[in-house]
Amino acid sequence: MLRNDGPAIETHGVTRRFESRKGFLFRDVTRTDALQGVDLTVERGSIFGLLGPNGAGKTTLTKILATLLLPTGGVAKVLGHDVTQDAAWLRPRMGLVLGGERGLYNRVSGRENLRYFADLYGIPTAEREERIRSVLERVDLLAAADRRVEEYSRGMKQKLHLARGILHRPEILFLDEPTIGLDPKSARETRKLIRSLVADGVTIFLTTHYMFEAEELCPQLAVLSKGRIVARDSVDRLRQLVGGDRTLEAEAYGFDDVEVAALRRLPGVSKVAEEEFGPATRLTIRLRTDEIGIEEVQRALPGHDELSVRERRTSLEDVYLDLVEEEAR
Amino acid sequence: MALVTSEVSRTRSTAASLRLSVLMFLADPQWLIPSMIAPVVFGLVAFELFRGAGPYFLTYAILGAGMMSMWGQTLYGSGWATGQDREFGTLEPTLQAPTPYLYVVLGRVVWNVVSGLIGGGIVYLVVVLAAGGPPALPDPLAFAILFVFVMLTLAAVGVVFAAFYVYTRYAGFIQNIGEFAFYVGTGCMFPVVLLPFWTNPLALFFPPTWALDALRYNSIPGYVGFSWGFGWDLVGAVATTAVYLAIAGTVFHRVERHVLEVGNLSDF
Ligand SMILES: Nc1ncnc2c1ncn2[C@@H]1O[C@H](COP(=O)(O)OP(=O)(O)OP(=O)(O)O)[C@@H](O)[C@H]1O
Numbered sequence: 004m005l006r007n008d009g010p011a012i013e014t015h016g017v018t019r020r021f022e023s024r025k026g027f028l029f030r031d032v033t034r035t036d037a038l039q040g041v042d043l044t045v046e047r048g049s050i051f052g053l054l055g056p057n058g059a060g061k062t063t064l065t066k067i068l069a070t071l072l073l074p075t076g077g078v079a080k081v082l083g084h085d086v087t088q089d090a091a092w093l094r095p096r097m098g099l100v101l102g103g104e105r106g107l108y109n110r111v112s113g114r115e116n117l118r119y120f121a122d123l124y125g126i127p128t129a130e131r132e133e134r135i136r137s138v139l140e141r142v143d144l145l146a147a148a149d150r151r152v153e154e155y156s157r158g159m160k161q162k163l164h165l166a167r168g169i170l171h172r173p174e175i176l177f178l179d180e181p182t183i184g185l186d187p188k189s190a191r192e193t194r195k196l197i198r199s200l201v202a203d204g205v206t207i208f209l210t211t212h213y214m215f216e217a218e219e220l221c222p223q224l225a226v227l228s229k230g231r232i233v234a235r236d237s238v239d240r241l242r243q244l245v246g247g248d249r250t251l252e253a254e255a256y257g258f259d260d261v262e263v264a265a266l267r268r269l270p271g272v273s274k275v276a277e278e279e280f281g282p283a284t285r286l287t288i289r290l291r292t293d294e295i296g297i298e299e300v301q302r303a304l305p306g307h308d309e310l311s312v313r314e315r316r317t318s319l320e321d322v323y324l325d326l327v328e329e330e331a332r
Numbered sequence: 333m334a335l336v337t338s339e340v341s342r343t344r345s346t347a348a349s350l351r352l353s354v355l356m357f358l359a360d361p362q363w364l365i366p367s368m369i370a371p372v373v374f375g376l377v378a379f380e381l382f383r384g385a386g387p388y389f390l391t392y393a394i395l396g397a398g399m400m401s402m403w404g405q406t407l408y409g410s411g412w413a414t415g416q417d418r419e420f421g422t423l424e425p426t427l428q429a430p431t432p433y434l435y436v437v438l439g440r441v442v443w444n445v446v447s448g449l450i451g452g453g454i455v456y457l458v459v460v461l462a463a464g465g466p467p468a469l470p471d472p473l474a475f476a477i478l479f480v481f482v483m484l485t486l487a488a489v490g491v492v493f494a495a496f497y498v499y500t501r502y503a504g505f506i507q508n509i510g511e512f513a514f515y516v517g518t519g520c521m522f523p524v525v526l527l528p529f530w531t532n533p534l535a536l537f538f539p540p541t542w543a544l545d546a547l548r549y550n551s552i553p554g555y556v557g558f559s560w561g562f563g564w565d566l567v568g569a570v571a572t573t574a575v576y577l578a579i580a581g582t583v584f585h586r587v588e589r590h591v592l593e594v595g596n597l598s599d600f
């Protein structure tokens with residue numbers, strides 16, 4: 004009855020400071036403010052994507068929401084329950100996949116790893132073996148189920164992490180970079196699996212560095228940069244936020260400042276970014292309106308025989324880089 | 333949709349942890365050294381060391397070597413397995429599961445007690461074979477029961493040490509101090525005449541000290557240990573063990589909270 008009440012995740016001003024000590028008798032204290040006031044709301048029953056550069060605080064936020072780390076300040080609620088107060092209520096209802104090479108018992112088989120966690124999660128004994136079999140099948144690991152985990156490839160370990168995360172049928176699943184280390188086929192299958200979980204009613208909160216993945220999977224996204232949410236919206240709205248749907252790319256061997264300034268003055272241009280590509284330079288031109296196109300840009304850049312201009316849709320990657328750069332400035 | 337068991341069975345978690353301990357033991361041949369080979373070596377060394385030291389030297393040899401190997405298996409093992417959880421990165425998913433970590437530790441302790449008993453059994457066999465006959469035990473049944481009892485007191489200390497390993501990756505340091513206290517304090521390897529352990533009051537905080545003294549009173553006629561004798565030894569052993577178990581019960585809860593505050597769960 005409570006299930007569809009209120010948001011899946013709600014945070015207010017969540018902060019997290021780490022203190023690491025070193026030096027003689029740990030006297031040198033280094034403080035890192037990994038999260039600096041995160042306000043976030045995530046609706047139930049869909050996939051929410053969290054993007055952000057290395058060290059932005061994605062894993063930190065994920066662990067706080069999954070009750071593996073306490074916030075230093077602020078309030079975080081998952082399924083309406085406070086992560087600090089109600090961990091005991093939350094833990095059976097949530098799954099967490101941190102992924103990577105660690106986190107598994109390498110000397111025993113994948114199936115034994117799952118049996119152990121099935122017992123810790125109190126999955127009914129009568130159902131256990133069938134549940135493990137179906138989860139292994141779902142992540143395509145059935146054939147390797149009885150091999151020792153130390154013989155698994157990185158991708159297979161990642162799949163086993165996923166299998167453990169969904170074994171107890173959580174209501175909400177946290178995935179920290181779920182497709183990292185997977186080959187394109189396995190990554191595609193994992194994304195398919197993630198979508199099928201949503202169809203089963205699971206809420207998914209995932210972090211990723213892959214823009215196309217976020218674009219493909221997540222109707223709603225947030226960008227985290229230096230411990231703060233710098234944007235939170237749908238992909239389309241984020242495109243508008245950074246200045247439009249259309250992007251032109253002009254490539255040639257070097258442009259001078261006068262030319263770039265001229266482009267910036269063209270109608271509807273919201274941004275021009277310059278990027279070196281070996282001997283060549285690429286200008287990325289973001290357009291707010293339909294007033295100009297390829298021809299106008301070609302005309303503004305005379306005297307480049309080798310000039311090539313093409314138009315493409317503003318990608319999430321453009322949006323992301325704009326946002327993160329803006330934050331860095 | 334989610335099938336949530338209101339209360340995860342603690343016995344089941346303990347059983348799961350015991351099962352995993354056995355599987356990991358069987359999967360790793362390095363374990364053969366502390367669990368099977370070390371007792372043989374300890375048994376032979378102790379036999380030579382105590383040979384001719386009075387009529388009950390066989391019992392001394394069995395107790396000395398037995399304690400040496402049980403220390404490793406029963407006490408050290410519990411803390412060490414938790415240190416491994418840190419190293420493997422499995423501490424995070426295990427704490428994330430709804431079972432309190434204490435029950436995972438208890439499963440390991442059960443296994444460590446069993447493997448400690450196997451080690452003690454091997455020591456007994458080796459010494460008996462070397463001597464060509466069994467030791468003169470006044471009451472073999474009481475000896476066996478007290479032997480298991482010593483092991484349980486060791487296990488209780490092991491649970492507390494495991495908490496250190498959850499608390500910090502530097503737990504090995506704390507445990508090594510404990511190890512020193514055990515060797516010197518309980519005088520497990522030396523005839524008591526050589527090492528007057530009652531001069532070391534620290535050892536009295538250590539339940540195995542009491543239990544081992546009781547075992548010696550019981551199995552070595554004319555033994556002189558704590559002046560209060562066998563009965564109070566038993567009382568002291570039970571009382572200190574109870575204190576350790578009580579500490580474990582409260583400490584684990586706090587330690588689990590502490591590591592979430594500090595955020596050092598993935599350090600190793
Ligand atoms: N246990 C810790 N102790 C000290 N500092 C930490 C700890 N965990 C994270 N940090 C710091 O907090 C900041 C955020 O780290 P976090 O791992 O959350 O970033 P991230 O967004 O997940 O990065 P990545 O994309 O590389 O995974 C970093 O500066 C990191 O060094």
Ligand SMILES: [Mg+2]
Nearest residue numbers: 061062063179
């Ligand atoms: Mg991360």
